[in-house]
Amino acid sequence: MGKSSHIQGRKGNKFSQHLRGVNLEQVLIVAIDAAKLHQKALICNYFGDIIVKPFFFSVNRDGIQSLCDRIKQAEKDCNAVRIFLGIEATGHYYEDIVRILGQHGYDVQIINPYTTKEERASALNWCKTDDLDLVAIAHAIVGNKATETKLPEGKYRELLTLTRARRSEVRKRSSLRMEIRGIMDVIWREFQGFSPDDHHKPIKTKIFSDMWGKSSLFFMKYSPHPSMVLALGEQGIRESSRKHNLKIRSSTIQKLLHAANQALSRPKEELAAELLLLSMKLEDLERYDQKICRLECEIESVLLQTDGKLLLSIPGIAVVTAAEAYAEMGDVSQYENPHQIIKKAGTNPVVIQSGGGKGYYGSISKQGNDHLRFVVYTAGKSLSLHNTDLRPFYERLKEKGKHARKIHIAMGNKFLKIAFAMLRDKKPFLSQNVQKQYADEMNKKLKYHSIANHLTAS
Structure with a gap:
């Protein structure tokens, strides 16, 4: 049989x-x-x-x-x-x-x-x-x-442990950042953005482009109250920028001083409790950043010891996503085809058909590995934005009126099919751009290590 x-x-x-x-x-x-x-x-x-x-x-x-x-x-x-x-x-x-x-x-x-x-x-x-x-x-x-x-055993198990631990720490850090935002709203609400006086529309102007960038964190740590910024003045801010290599633009300095001058914050003395909490939360945030960096360094090191490094040759797939996908899929030799991996992720659409009719596809089953399902969505979202080879697939689904989330799931399923073939055949991603160098594509995604200057496709 x-x-x-x-x-x-x-x-x-x-x-x-x-x-x-x-x-x-x-x-x-x-x-x-x-x-x-x-x-x-x-x-x-x-x-x-x-x-x-x-x-x-x-x-x-x-x-x-x-x-x-x-x-x-x-x-x-x-x-x-x-x-x-x-x-x-x-x-x-x-x-x-x-x-x-x-x-x-x-x-x-x-x-x-x-x-x-x-x-x-x-x-x-x-x-x-x-x-x-x-x-x-x-x-x-x-x-x-x-x-x-x-x-999962060996490097699969090691990567599985590291990537899941990292995701857990990232989620904890996200919750902590929300707490810090809440505290800053009490201390100085305009620090995260303000509405200019010369506009009659609800326009938000940000002081810092990145709330968690080096400059923003510096002021939250050392000058979180508007009175402290005003005490520094333009000259003091410029000196701090030079001393700590913050590279703050003149426009940012003007917005910071304007927001501090217009702030209706309570006096600093009345916010002693909030300032203490902010200091403690920022210390916790620094520890989370250090732990996540340490985990990412180890993830990168382990990934480069496996065939999973081949996934880095896919434009739009970074180290963590490649490591998560490789670990959660496991040894691809246990599968006959990539549809089994898709079913394992629970991103396979539920087919509704009876009575000899044509039937239709419903929502995804969600009856599988939720960790792998998360990877499918994040990979699909990244590929939709950053992979020119797969962009036409995204555009076709968009023209059909598909919701963005459905497109990302479909793109993620396509990623699983591509990853299955790459890992099965031990070959890198075949880009339509013949000038693209696989080693360059992989090396630019590595923060702590480097790979060989060439990648054999045999």
Whole structure:
């Protein structure tokens, strides 16, 4: 039977080969429900007859050995010739169990929590207990509904840890920046922008183009109150700019002095608490910046040791996006085609069709790896803006009246297809611009390292 003849494709064909010609009473199903402290397991046969009632075990040497002993005893009692183990991907608690059981010679299927939820719902049971979860996991194993059987290892795992940690720190920094904006609104609301007096329209004029640039941060740290800026005066601001290499333009100085002169802020003495909080928050912000830079340096270093560096040859894809995509996709050799990666990301459109009609595409499924889904969107947005080779694809969708977010998702899916082919064939991006040098494209995106001056496409 060919690979394409099974309704579940290669995955279903492989599963059926394990079962074909086997007495199903000799097929063991081991369902494992992971948790922080109290893991539970159930052993039954393919028909659902319970061999070992649900039992607890610990995730330590003795606990795993106890689980293995029970599995071996069940194999002996049933003369089992096949055994399938499955575990729900609960947080990160399942990872140690999969890894250690792998060292004991067992392949453990990893089941998406959405799958077990649907299994419970299909039984018209809206209760949720450990035992019901085990039953749902067992049904998912019998139905061959596992998503993966391997954990990311080596550089994949390292990049996965680093990129997710960086994204977490970036989000914390974003929240902190919002707090700082709120404090500055109390101290000096015009610092973030003001409306000129000679305009009758709601026009906003910014003092600094970047709120988080070097110049803006300097004044928030040392002269956050308008009275402090007025005390410096134009000459004092220019001296500070030269001394600290702020490179403040004359127009910026005039806007800063104008905003300080027109400010209705409370006296500095009444804002002592806010000024203290601002100082503390700015110190926290500096620490976040340092941590993020340190993570980005390490991400860049690890990425350059993998085939993921090939993704840097795509105009519009920077180091962090390339590293996230490479880590979240995992080894592309486990996929037959890029559509499987798109489905893993949950950015595949839901097809609605019945009664022989043509049908239509609905919204994306969102039933996949949310980290990879985030990468798909950010990559698609960046490519839409910065990749001239893919710009026509963007323009076609825009002419059809597609919303920007839908275009970015479609572009992100296209990126996954391109990345799949590049990593599978170990070749860089083939740009229509024949003068474009791959090494130059990659080197300009690197902050801390450098690659070789040439890139072989073999």
